[in-house]
Amino acid sequence: MRAKLFSVCLISAALWPTAAPAWAHHSFGVEYDVNKPVTLTGVITSIEWTNPHCFVYIDVKDASGKVTNWKFEGYPPGVLYRQGWKRDVSIKVGDTITIMGWQARDGGAWGHARQITCADGKKMFFGPAPGTGDGGAAPPVDVPQN
Secondary structure (H helix, E strand, O other), rough: OOHHHHHHHHHHHHHHHHHHHOOOOOOHHEEEEEEEEEEEEEEEEEEEOOOOOOEEEEEEEEEOEEEEEEEEEEEOOOHHHHHHOHHHOOOOOOOOOEEEEEOOOOOEEEEEEEEEEOOOOOOOEEEOOOOOOOOOOOOOOOOOOO
């Protein structure tokens, strides 16, 4: 029994370095562009209440009638619950919503959501405000140059 437990611990310790990068988190600036704000109205096709981020998918129709399915990332479920969100109540598949956020750097149909406005006008935060994506190169305040 002790040999078996030791073997399991040894294998777990050996695999830990390969599993750790999968748990790494990203910054706003890695995936999203603060200079690409978007405000889109569409019909919810899917909602993923998952960690580390929830996702809302909406069908957005452009001026020519072409429909594009957009994916928006937001807070994890625990943060949304603390802000008053209720799963399958606050928003649900089939609802028409307006999302304000920032588009992905690659220009694709996905982004980081900040605020969702429901059909009744209720506004709720779905994600945090953006970072600058400069990796700390620019100081948060003006620094006098000597």
